[in-house]
Amino acid sequence: MASQLQGYDPETQQDMPSQYDTGMQPPGPSGGLLQNLKSSMQINLDIFREPRGVMRIIHFVFSLFAIISICSYDNEVTFSVKCPPPAPANVVKFPYDYPFKLDHLSRQVACTHPADRYLTLYGDFSSDAEFFVAVGVLSLLGAAAAAAGYALYEAKYQSNPLIPLADFGGTALLALLWLSASAAWANGLSGIKHSTDPGILMRTVQCAKDDFCTTVTTGSFSGLNTSVILGFLNFFLWTADLWFVYKETPWFKMRQQPLDQQIN
Numbered sequence: 001m002a003s004q005l006q007g008y009d010p011e012t013q014q015d016m017p018s019q020y021d022t023g024m025q026p027p028g029p030s031g032g033l034l035q036n037l038k039s040s041m042q043i044n045l046d047i048f049r050e051p052r053g054v055m056r057i058i059h060f061v062f063s064l065f066a067i068i069s070i071c072s073y074d075n076e077v078t079f080s081v082k083c084p085p086p087a088p089a090n091v092v093k094f095p096y097d098y099p100f101k102l103d104h105l106s107r108q109v110a111c112t113h114p115a116d117r118y119l120t121l122y123g124d125f126s127s128d129a130e131f132f133v134a135v136g137v138l139s140l141l142g143a144a145a146a147a148a149g150y151a152l153y154e155a156k157y158q159s160n161p162l163i164p165l166a167d168f169g170g171t172a173l174l175a176l177l178w179l180s181a182s183a184a185w186a187n188g189l190s191g192i193k194h195s196t197d198p199g200i201l202m203r204t205v206q207c208a209k210d211d212f213c214t215t216v217t218t219g220s221f222s223g224l225n226t227s228v229i230l231g232f233l234n235f236f237l238w239t240a241d242l243w244f245v246y247k248e249t250p251w252f253k254m255r256q257q258p259l260d261q262q263i264n
Contacts, residue, residue: 047150052248055241056150059143062234067136069227070129070185071098075219077196079119081109082214089214092119098133099126100188102195109212119213123195128188132231135181139174139234146170157248164248171245175238182231189224 047053074097081090092107102121109119146167149157157163194200198216246252 042152042155044151044154047154048147050244052241052244053147053150055237055244056143056147058237059234059241060140060147062230062237063136063139063143066227066230066234067133067140069223069230070132073097073223073227075196075221077121077201077219078217079201079213080215081119081212083109094119094121096121099129100124100192101126102192121195121201123191125188125191128184132181132185132227135174135177136234139178139238142170142174161250164245165250168242168245168249171238171241175235175242178231178235178238182228182235185231186228189221189228192224193221 048057074095076093076095078094079092081092083090090109092109094102094105094107096102096105102123102125104124106118106120149163157167196218198218201216202213
C-alpha cells in the first residue's frame, strides 16, 4: 500500500519518498510564474544599439527634461505702489511657481491712509500644469520599464506576439497623451502671460483706482516656453518610435512573409 501511495523504484526495489516525506512544498502558481520569469531572464545590452532601444533612452531623458523645465521654474510679478502722503511708496512682489495657482496669491499694501489694501492676481492654471507633469512622469516610468524589458526579456519579447502589440499600444497612448498635455499646457502658459501682463494688471480694480499702482514688471517666461517645446518634442519622439515598435508586431511580420516568398 505504501509503495502505491509514494511511488516505487524498480531498480532499488524501495519506495520513493514523496514531497511530504522530504518536507518540500509543492510549487504554487505564483512561484511557477516567478520561476518562468527567472528562467527567461537574460541580459542583452545589444538592444540599445538598435533604434528601438535607443529611442527608449531618448524618451527617458527628454521626459525628465520636460518635468524639470516646468517644476523648477519660478518667477515674480512686482508692483510699485503709490500710497497717499505721507506714506512712502511700496514695492509688492508676487513670487509664483508650479503649479501656478495665481489666484491664491494675495499681498497687503501697508498704506497708512486710506486703510490697508490688498492686491490679488487672477487665474488658476494648475490643472494644465499638473496634467503635463503627470504625462511626463508616466512617460518616464514607461520608458524605463520598456528599456528594462528589452534588456532582460528580449527572447520572450520575440517569442510572444502579444508583448510587441502591448508595447505598440502603450507607445501610441503616450504619444497621444503628450500631444494633449502639450496643447493644454501651451494654452495654460498663454493664460499665465495674459494674467501677468502689465497692461492687463494696470486695468484691474486695485490698480486703476487713484493711480494705486504706478508700474508693473514681470520676469522672463523662457523656462516655460522651453517646457512647451519639450512637450511637443516628446510627442514627436514617441510618435516616431511607433515605426520601430510596429516592425516587431505580428502585423508587420505577416506583411513581410509574402514579400520574402516572392524574393525567394
